[in-house]
Amino acid sequence: MNKLSTKLAISFFLVVLIMESLLMYYLHRSMINTRVEEEFSLLLANGANHRDVLVEHYSETTLKHISLMEKNGNREVMITNKTGDIISSSDYSYTIQAAYQLIIKDIHNEKDEIIVSSWRESPYIMSVHPYKVDEERQGYVLMLQNTGSLNQMVDKMNMHFVLSGVTGFVVLFIVYVMLSKIITRPLMRMKEATEKLSKGDFKVSLPDLGKDELGELASSIHKLANDLERLQNDRNEFLAAIAHELSTPLTYLIGYSKIAMREGIREEERQHYIEIIGEEANRMKDLVKNLLDLARMNETAFDVSKETFLVRPFLENVCKLVASSYSLKEIQLELVCDAQLQIYSDRTRLEQIVLNLLDNALKYSNENAVVTLKAESKNGKIVVSVKDTGIGIPTEEIDYIFEKLYRVEKSRSRINGGSGIGLAIVKELVSTLGGTVEVTSKVGEGSTFTITM
Ligand SMILES: Nc1ncnc2c1ncn2[C@@H]1O[C@H](COP(=O)(O)OP(=O)(O)OP(=O)(O)O)[C@@H](O)[C@H]1O
Ligand SMILES: [Mg+2]
Known part of the structure; x- marks a missing residue:
């Protein structure tokens, strides 16, 4: 029943x-x-x-x-x-x-x-x-x-009625068999498919059931299976990338600590190795912090508190934060922003976004380059852009740079100390603040990251 x-x-x-x-x-x-x-x-x-x-x-x-x-x-x-x-x-x-x-x-x-x-x-x-x-x-x-x-005559008629009644029964039975074939069999198969999904087997195959509700249900299950498989692959890749990311600095740490512990080594040499150990440890700390940030963003556990404030003083403050590292590499940082421009946003999150973009502009520019931080109002929206005259991003890579742990040139970024998380964080933050982020770039000429909110 x-x-x-x-x-x-x-x-x-x-x-x-x-x-x-x-x-x-x-x-x-x-x-x-x-x-x-x-x-x-x-x-x-x-x-x-x-x-x-x-x-x-x-x-x-x-x-x-x-x-x-x-x-x-x-x-x-x-x-x-x-x-x-x-x-x-x-x-x-x-x-x-x-x-x-x-x-x-x-x-x-x-x-x-x-x-x-x-x-x-x-x-x-x-x-x-x-x-x-x-x-x-x-x-x-x-x-x-x-x-x-x-x-x-009446007896004959009664017989005819009984006959047609029996025929009706037979027809009903055939309809029952057909109904169970057309409706319940596909449903049973879909049930089996979802059970397979819940056990972690994403290779489900369902027959093409056309365009009715059953067909739509089947294609939804197909889509769900594909999405789950993709998610699982993403997660595995991400975990592998993190493991790899952490193992490299750890190898450095172990290697340098072994050298530093050697006897008969000169004091300034030991000092040098200990400095390297300190730097690598710091990089690991940053990486872990970034990963945690990203994880929290995916859970949307962080809260947003928006307020209206003047953009110029806010950006001037951000520039001050990066000024020392910019002057160290002799890169010029310019700010273009109207003094009256106002924005309704979350200060802390916006600062995180701009800092990440300025950090990249610095990292991927050569000495004596110019970086322009610009904010303006366009069609009732605030547009913040970071333009550099750095090394640029190859066109075919642009689609991927916002992915977690993605770096254009693994060895190059390694030298610059990047782990490929900054832009993933930027993307999450911008979408949480209700904005969009776009990139234009040309290899050898520079890149411009534009945020519209
Ligand atoms: N302004 C830029 N110019 C050239 N390449 C860039 C620029 N910004 C980002 N990229 C490329 O995009 C990649 C991803 O950037 P992202 O900020 O996510 O990571 P990262 O800077 O390498 O590391 P992290 O920001 O996590 O320390 C970078 O590795 C770099 O190859
Ligand atoms: Mg970065």
Whole structure:
């Protein structure tokens, strides 16, 4: 009873059964009634006919003639006199007369009528037709119709109805089988597919079910399977990249610490190695911090508190933070921003974004380059851009630089100390603040990162 097909079939079955039964019952009734009414009116018309002839030419010969007319066939005629005795009859064997004698004796009808109408039980239906001769009431013309043929006809009809009922049942059963094939079988397969998914097996195959709801469900499951597989692959790749990312500085740390611990090594050499160890440890700390940031962003666990503030002083402050590292590499940092420009945003997050972009501009520019930090209002939106005259990004790489741990040239970035997380963080932050980030770049000429909010 838990199967959808069974539930569907039973409801369908009941509805059709009730409808079919009602329809059949109605048809059966009305067909039989029409047929019986027909017999009744034929009998009445015949009786009336005989009576009219009798009244017009009342004589012994007419009485005989009328009886003779009904001698053969299913009908019988009897004519009674004043006292109720049969004076003429087509029933020459007297059996019917004997059987109906009591009824005939007891007739008092004033007009043409059916007096025995129970066609199912009694072998004859009977009509009475009073007649008068010379304005004086004489007796009755009685018409009897054998009910055998009528019963036979009804029995035949009943058989036909039973036959069509059985056919209906068979058709219903076929519909049930088809329903279960068309609806429940694909559903069962989808259920199996989702069970496979939950067990971590993403190789599901479902038949093409067309464009109806079932088809849409199947293609959604397909899409879900593909997405899950891609997510799992992404996660695995990401974990492998992190492991790799951490293992490199760790190798340095172990190597340099071993050298630093050697005996007989000069003091300034030891100092140098310890400095390297310190630098690498710091890089690892930054990497872990960035990874944590990113993880928290994916969980959207960090909160955003927006406020309206002047852009220029805010950017001046950010420039101050990076000023020392810029002057160390002798790179010029320019700020272009209207003093009145205002923005509604989250200070801390925006600072994180701009710092990351300025950091990249610095890292991927050669000495004596110029970096321009610009903020302006365009079509009611605030546009912040960082433009550098650095090494640029190859066109085919631009699509990937926002991915986690992606670096254009692994060895080059390594020298610069990058781990490929900065832009992933920027992308997350910008989308959380409801903005977009775009890049234009040309190798050897420089890059421009534009944020629109
Ligand atoms: N201004 C730029 N000029 C040239 N290449 C860039 C620039 N900004 C980013 N890239 C390229 O995009 C890659 C990804 O940048 P991202 O900021 O995500 O990582 P990173 O700077 O290498 O490391 P991190 O920022 O995590 O310390 C960089 O490794 C670099 O190859
Ligand atoms: Mg970076």
